[in-house]
Amino acid sequence: MTPKVIKTIAAMRRQSRQWQREGRSIAFVPTMGFLHEGHLSLIRKGRELADVSVVSIYVNPTQFAPGEDLDKYPRDFERDIRLCAEEQVDVVFFPSNEEMYPGGYQTFVLNESLSDKLCGRTRPTHFKGVTTIVAKLFNIVDADYALFGRKDAQQALIIRNMARDLNFRTEIIVAPIVREPDGLAMSSRNKYLSPVQRQQALVLNESLRRVEALWREGERDLDRLKKEMATAIESRPECRVDYISFVDADTLENAGDDSKKILLALAVFVGNTRLIDNTLLQR
Ligand code: PAF
Numbered sequence: 001m002t003p004k005v006i007k008t009i010a011a012m013r014r015q016s017r018q019w020q021r022e023g024r025s026i027a028f029v030p031t032m033g034f035l036h037e038g039h040l041s042l043i044r045k046g047r048e049l050a051d052v053s054v055v056s057i058y059v060n061p062t063q064f065a066p067g068e069d070l071d072k073y074p075r076d077f078e079r080d081i082r083l084c085a086e087e088q089v090d091v092v093f094f095p096s097n098e099e100m101y102p103g104g105y106q107t108f109v110l111n112e113s114l115s116d117k118l119c120g121r122t123r124p125t126h127f128k129g130v131t132t133i134v135a136k137l138f139n140i141v142d143a144d145y146a147l148f149g150r151k152d153a154q155q156a157l158i159i160r161n162m163a164r165d166l167n168f169r170t171e172i173i174v175a176p177i178v179r180e181p182d183g184l185a186m187s188s189r190n191k192y193l194s195p196v197q198r199q200q201a202l203v204l205n206e207s208l209r210r211v212e213a214l215w216r217e218g219e220r221d222l223d224r225l226k227k228e229m230a231t232a233i234e235s236r237p238e239c240r241v242d243y244i245s246f247v248d249a250d251t252l253e254n255a256g257d258d259s260k261k262i263l264l265a266l267a268v269f270v271g272n273t274r275l276i277d278n279t280l281l282q283r
Contacts, residue, residue, distance in 0.1 A: 007093075016143075019051070025145075027045075027052070028141045029046055029055045032060065047087070080092070130159070138168050145172075150176055179205065193271070208278070214228075226244050240268065240269040245264070262281040
């Protein structure tokens with residue numbers, strides 16, 4: 001069945017309240033559209049958890065800095081609706097910029113500890129835009145569960161902490177990374193890659209798997225592991241490392257000897273496209 005498309009905040013709130021009166025639980029997957037298998041896995045997980053499902057499709061301007069890919073961010077609403085229909089999504093929330101950021105808009109939400117780390121170093125205003133839009137969407141949809149992918153590990157952590165700090169009732173679920181059969185993590189931005197770049201982008205996943213193997217063999221010299229990764233990545237002519245970081249998975253501070261759960265996160269420019277990926281290493 002084709003999902004109901006809701007474009008206004010008032011109508012979305014009415015729909016959620018009606019479901020709540022009927023005692024139905026709501027799963028919510030916020031997206032910027034151009035859905036891929038990663039999004040669909042979140043939608044399926046949401047349908048297992050709750051009675052009804054909402055997907056938002058909104059390319060949020062405040063999380064893009066001037067000069068980033070806001071204008072060329074891939075969009076295909078018809079295809080997104082088809083995919084949502086196949087996944088039996090109940091409602092697609094598809095607001096306009098005027099609806100989300102009307103004239104006179106003034107208020108932003110910022111995680112002051114984590115937003116300037118990892119991706120925040122290259123994209124200093126990005127997470128402020130993400131937390132602001134997600135807080136607004138949480139208020140509007142008022143879901144029982146909201147689902148995010150682990151590929152954006154920093155985003156998931158920041159949103160989890162935001163939900164805790166600001167007392168949102170929505171439970172945050174973080175689901176595993178979904179990969180293409182050849183290992184490339186699914187991302188709407190993969191569409192920007194030329195065939196040659198697409199091939200060279202495999203080095204992100206390959207270098208993570210190599211570090212996992214060395215870690216299992218007992219290697220703990222993080223500088224050595226980082227150098228090995230950087231060398232492998234930069235040996236591909238289209239690839240340039242933005243960052244490779246071993247950080248504590250909860251604080252995003254540089255991993256130390258006492259870090260139990262280490263997030264190994266990387267961002268790599270493949271041509272002009274910046275891709276991210278990560279893995280967790282346990283001590
Ligand atoms: O991960 C995304 O697609 C976006 O950052 C999100 C969470 C939908 C907010 O715009």
